Amino acid sequence: MKKFPSGRRTGLMAVAVTMALSLGLSACGSDDSGASGGDADITFIPKNLGNPYFDASNTGGQKAAKEFDGSFKQVGPTEATPDSQVSFINTATQQGAGAIVISANDPKAIGDALQEARDAGTKVVTFDSDTDPEYRDVFVSQADAEGIAAKQVELIAKAIGDKGEVAILSAAANATNQNEWIKLMEKDLAANHPGIKLVDTVYGNDDDQTSFDKTAALLQSHPNLKGIISPTTVGIAAAARYLSTSQYKGKVALTGLGTPNQMREYVKDGTVESFALWSPEDLGYLSAYAADALISGDITGEEGDTFEAGELGEYTVGPDGLVGLGDPTEFNKGNIDDFDF
Amino acid sequence: MTRLASLLKQRETGILVAFLLFLAVTTAINPRFLFSSDGWRDLLLTPSILVLLAVGQAMVIITRSVDLSVGSIVALTAYLTGRLFLDTGLPIAVVVVLAVLAGMVLGLINGALVAFAKVPALVITLGTLYAYRGIMLQWAGSDRINASDIPDAWLTFGTSSLLGIPLLAVVSLLVLAGVAWFMHNARAGRELYAIGSDPDAAVLYGLKVKSRVLLAFAASGALAGLAGVLYVSRYGTISSGVGMGVELEAVGAAVIGGVAIFGGSGTVLGAAIGAYLLTTINRGLPILGIEDFWQRAVVGLLIIAAIVLDKLLADRQHRKLLAERNQ
Numbered sequence: 327m328k329k330f331p332s333g334r335r336t337g338l339m340a341v342a343v344t345m346a347l348s349l350g351l352s353a354c355g356s357d358d359s360g361a362s363g364g365d366a367d368i369t370f371i372p373k374n375l376g377n378p379y380f381d382a383s384n385t386g387g388q389k390a391a392k393e394f395d396g397s398f399k400q401v402g403p404t405e406a407t408p409d410s411q412v413s414f415i416n417t418a419t420q421q422g423a424g425a426i427v428i429s430a431n432d433p434k435a436i437g438d439a440l441q442e443a444r445d446a447g448t449k450v451v452t453f454d455s456d457t458d459p460e461y462r463d464v465f466v467s468q469a470d471a472e473g474i475a476a477k478q479v480e481l482i483a484k485a486i487g488d489k490g491e492v493a494i495l496s497a498a499a500n501a502t503n504q505n506e507w508i509k510l511m512e513k514d515l516a517a518n519h520p521g522i523k524l525v526d527t528v529y530g531n532d533d534d535q536t537s538f539d540k541t542a543a544l545l546q547s548h549p550n551l552k553g554i555i556s557p558t559t560v561g562i563a564a565a566a567r568y569l570s571t572s573q574y575k576g577k578v579a580l581t582g583l584g585t586p587n588q589m590r591e592y593v594k595d596g597t598v599e600s601f602a603l604w605s606p607e608d609l610g611y612l613s614a615y616a617a618d619a620l621i622s623g624d625i626t627g628e629e630g631d632t633f634e635a636g637e638l639g640e641y642t643v644g645p646d647g648l649v650g651l652g653d654p655t656e657f658n659k660g661n662i663d664d665f666d667f
Numbered sequence: 668m669t670r671l672a673s674l675l676k677q678r679e680t681g682i683l684v685a686f687l688l689f690l691a692v693t694t695a696i697n698p699r700f701l702f703s704s705d706g707w708r709d710l711l712l713t714p715s716i717l718v719l720l721a722v723g724q725a726m727v728i729i730t731r732s733v734d735l736s737v738g739s740i741v742a743l744t745a746y747l748t749g750r751l752f753l754d755t756g757l758p759i760a761v762v763v764v765l766a767v768l769a770g771m772v773l774g775l776i777n778g779a780l781v782a783f784a785k786v787p788a789l790v791i792t793l794g795t796l797y798a799y800r801g802i803m804l805q806w807a808g809s810d811r812i813n814a815s816d817i818p819d820a821w822l823t824f825g826t827s828s829l830l831g832i833p834l835l836a837v838v839s840l841l842v843l844a845g846v847a848w849f850m851h852n853a854r855a856g857r858e859l860y861a862i863g864s865d866p867d868a869a870v871l872y873g874l875k876v877k878s879r880v881l882l883a884f885a886a887s888g889a890l891a892g893l894a895g896v897l898y899v900s901r902y903g904t905i906s907s908g909v910g911m912g913v914e915l916e917a918v919g920a921a922v923i924g925g926v927a928i929f930g931g932s933g934t935v936l937g938a939a940i941g942a943y944l945l946t947t948i949n950r951g952l953p954i955l956g957i958e959d960f961w962q963r964a965v966v967g968l969l970i971i972a973a974i975v976l977d978k979l980l981a982d983r984q985h986r987k988l989l990a991e992r993n994q
Contacts, residue, residue, distance in 0.1 A: 374808065405808060528953065534902045534909070542709050543953035546699045563904050567814060571826040573704050588904060591815040 366396025366618045367424040370610070371414050373406040373431050373455065378587065379606050380429070382667040383454070386610030387427065393636050394618050396424070408432035415439040419446050425617035427610075428462075429454040437461040449620035453613040454606075459646050463620050463627035466613045468604040469503060470650040474557070475510035477602045477654050478582060479519065482553045485579035485599050489521035490552030493544050495565055495582075497532040497558040507557050525551070530561045537564035545574050556582035562601060566592035586657050586665040593662050600658040604651055606667055612638055612651055678925030678980075679937045686944045693951040700954055708833055712826075714946035715835040716741075716901065718939045719894045720917035721924065722846050723887035725938035728921055729850075730883045731863040731930030732788035736777055737891040737917055739799035741910035744770045744895030746803060749812035749905045752821070759821050767892040773799060774888015778881040796914065807907045814903030825900030835897055842890065843939050850935055859883055863930025919966065920945050923973045927981070945969075 370387050372380035384400050391398035401417070403410035408431050416439055418426050426443055430436055430452055440450050440461040453466040482492055494511070496504045508527060515522050525548055530537030537560060545551060556562035562584040569575050570592055584601045592598045615635035616625075625631035631643040641649050657665065690710075694701040701707060720737050727734045744766040751762045773795075780791045814822060824834055850856040858879050862869040869876050899905060924941025926933030945966065952962040 377808075377810075532908075533911070534904055534906075538902065539713065539950050540953060542705065542950065546697060546703070546706060547954045547956070549699070560904075560906070563814075564902070567903050587815070588811065588813040591813070591903070 366391070366394060366621050367422075368396055368398050368614055368617050368621075369414075369418040369421075369423045369426050370398070370400040370402075370614075371411055371418070371426060371428040372400065372402045373429045374410075375400075375402045375404055377406075378667040379585070382606040382665075383429075383610030383613070386605075386607035386612075387614040388610075389607075390611045390614035390618070390636060394615070396614075396618055398614070403431075406431050408435040411436050412439045415443055419443040419448055422446070423448050424621040425449040425451060427451045427453060427613045427617050428457075430457045431455070433457045449617060451613050451617045451620065453609055462647065464616050464625070464643060464647040464649055466609065466616055466649045466651065468606075468609050468651050468654075470652060471503070471506050471510055473650070473653040474583070474602075474604075475507045476514055477656070478507070478555050478557060479511050479514045481581040481600055481602060481656065482555050482579065483519050483522060485581060486522070486552040488519055491523050491525045491548060491550050492553040492555060493526040493528065493548060493551060494524065495537060495540055495544065495554055495556040495558075495561045496527060496529050497561060499529045501558075504557055511555065511557075530556075530558070530564060532558055532560040534560065534564045537561045538568050541565040541568040542572075545572065545578065551578055553579040553581070556580065556584075558582070559584050559588065559603075562598075563588045563592075566597050570595055570597040583654070584657075585667055586662050587667060589657070590662055593657070593659055600656055602654040602656050605655040605665075608638060608655070609651055611636065612641065612649070616641075616649055679934060679940055682924055682937060682940045682944060686940060686947065689944070689948060689951060693947075693955060697954050700951065707831070708826075708828065709950065710947065711836040712833040712901070713950060714943045715833070715839040716894045716897055717913070717916055717920060717942040717946055718839040719842060719890045719897070720913060721920035721938040721942040722843055722935045723890035724914075724917040725921045725924070725926045725933060725935045726846065726850070726859060726883045727788070727887045728918070728926050728928060729863045729930055729933060730859050730880055731866060732781055732880065732883070733792065733918060733928075734774070734777060734788065734884060734887045735792040735914045735918075736773070736795040736799055737887060737894075738910040738912060738914040739796050739803060740770050740773045740888055740891035741895045741898060741913060742803045742907070743773065743799055743806075744892040745898045745905050745909050746807050746812065746907075748896050748899045749816060752818060752899075753812065753816050759818060763893075763896050766896040767889050770892015770895060771885050771889035774885045774891070775881065777888065778884030781884065782877040782880045800911075804907050807905075810906075812899075812905040817899060817903055821900045822903055825897070825903075835901060838893075838897065839939075842893070843935060846886070846935050855879060855882065860931055863932075865931070916945060917942075919970050922977075923969055925973070925977070927977055928974065941973075 368391055370384060388398050401414045411431055415426060415436060419442055426448055437457060440457065444450055450462040451464050451466060452462045454468060456465045494508055496508060512524060515524055526544060528540040528544060530540045544554060554565055556565050562582040565580055566589060569578060569580055575597055580598050581601050583603050585603060589598060589601055612635050619625045619633035625633050625643060627643060627647040629643055629645050632640055635641050643649055690701065699706050701710065724734060747769055748762055748766045751757055751765060777792055777795055781788045827834055829837055858874050861874060862876055862879055898909065920941035921938040922928055923944060924937035926938050948965060952965060
């Protein structure tokens with residue numbers, strides 16, 4: 327978490343290097359900056375530095391780069407504002423980076439900068455958060471909606487013995503991704519788990535206190551409740567905190583999407599058996615491999631292109647240049663200490 | 668008999684009756700709302716933090732000001748608490764004192780701006796609401812403090828009970844009792860009412876208006892600081908959104924509890940009961956199966972009703988006094 331100072335220094339150095347480089351380039355009148363990039367020279371630009379989530383994806387990217395013998399660096403802004411990434415994109419372009427791997431703070435604001443990068447021969451991979459499709463070659467998505475929904479249903483079914491009443495504690499009532507997952511979970515439950523009955527869906531608005539109160543209300547108004555699914559990191563932590571000191575601890579199961587750091591306490595004290603989230607490390611790892619495949623020309627971002635991503639195996643590019651990471655990772659007592667984000 | 672009559676006339680009694688009525692109806696529909704160990708605990712525990720804020724807010728409103736920055740103060744002091752636990756090995760008691768002091772300093776800044784710059788508190792504290800939140804965002808960023816970063820003893824404090832009464836509720840009730848005594852009996856407390864009733868008269872009378880206004884804001888800030896520390900012990904997770912919007916709940920609780928928005932009348936006890944009523948309604952409506960939207964609408968109606976009632980009572984009092992004079 328204390329990566330601000332070093333990150334900022336790298337950023338400054340990058341700017342200094344760029345200035346020197348661009349001076350040199352303009353002196354000899356060359357505009358073919360793409361050629362100066364190495365074979366697999368990859369620059370990661372997260373939404374912001376000092377964010378444990380991106381620290382993890384960074385680790386994954388670095389690991390991948392080591393495996394395919396490319397060079398790796400991470401630069402980025404200290405805060406996730408829409409246009410804060412532009413200068414870092416420009417720098418990477420001028421340095422002739424082989425590929426930029428970026429989690430976009432804004433789908434449009436960085437579009438022009440990315441377009442310039444691509445004109446200069448730099449490949450662009452977005453991960454975690456996409457831009458409009460015309461600005462990048464591929465998007466590595468963590469959120470394969472079906473996979474996420476299926477995983478949560480699987481975990482709750484396992485926790486309650488595939489029978490009984492469950493409820494969902496979501497974020498805001500109009501949150502697009504949550505609603506999509508909920509719809510898919512409903513479908514999955516109806517089709518494959520006839521013993522489980524979804525009795526209620528409530529909205530905690532990603533606010534600790536509201537999620538707390540909604541959890542209490544769920545437990546009181548549904549005496550036969552066996553489990554709660556909370557597909558939002560704020561919701562699951564609040565529900566876990568409520569359950570951990572409630573008379574229902576151990577009687578009502580809880581699962582959903584959360585980060586290991588916020589859930590560690592509750593997994594260890596037995597409130598929560600298991601929960602899920604995609605692994606940001608794998609996300610970074612896969613993104614780096616996708617960038618490498620683009621640089622080497624193995625893929626162009628067309629639908630149907632396939633590439634190898636080290637230990638994760640083979641991936642196929644879907645429509646709109648989409649690469650899905652696949653099923654989320656399950657966290658439980660056994661593996662939670664291996665993760666820090 | 669006159670004693671009973673005057674008790675019935677108190678605004679606090681009306682709010683208390685409304686609270687008990689709501690409690691009775693909800694419990695009749697779902698007995699577990701009150702008669703389960705969770706239900707009983709939540710009834711007392713959930714309003715505790717809002718009670719502190721409402722008490723502080725009442726002190727400020729009584730002086731004919733308002734403190735809109737308390738939500739941001741809660742956020743800053745909660746994050747400060749988390750950071751102190753995480754980065755220093757200070758004992759819990761020291762951390763609590765530091766957070767309360769930090770809240771008081773933020774409150775003093777509000778008070779100084781209001782008392783010396785002579786700009787309405789509404790504007791000043793709206794400004795500091797954003798300024799303090801901005802500092803919080805800059806400081807915390809996307810960082811989040813998790814329950815595992817907080818000492819177990821402090822987390823346990825947030826949920827354990829003494830003789831069936833949650834410790835947080837005990838703290839808030841002690842604070843309430845202290846402030847209620849101060850407002851009712853202490854000279855400085857009475858002067859807050861005098862200032863709110865008629866600021867010009869208070870100056871002419873020779874009251875130390877500035878230092879009293881400072882006192883009210885410092886108290887509100889310190890109570891918000893205390894609320895911030897207690898937030899940590901209750902919720903365990905602190906992100907940059909902590910306390911967003913609670914300032915309006917605090918104002919709402921005070922107004923519902925009979926604290927006149929133009930100052931000079933009302934009690935902190937009423938504000939505290941208002942906080943209980945507001946929180947319990949928020950908890951009870953979902954249990955009654957009422958939808959989210961209507962929950963907010965009901966709270967809004969309550970606030971409007973309280974203000975209209977205030978106005979009617981004030982008008983009646985005014986007419987009565989006029990009639991007495993003309994006799």
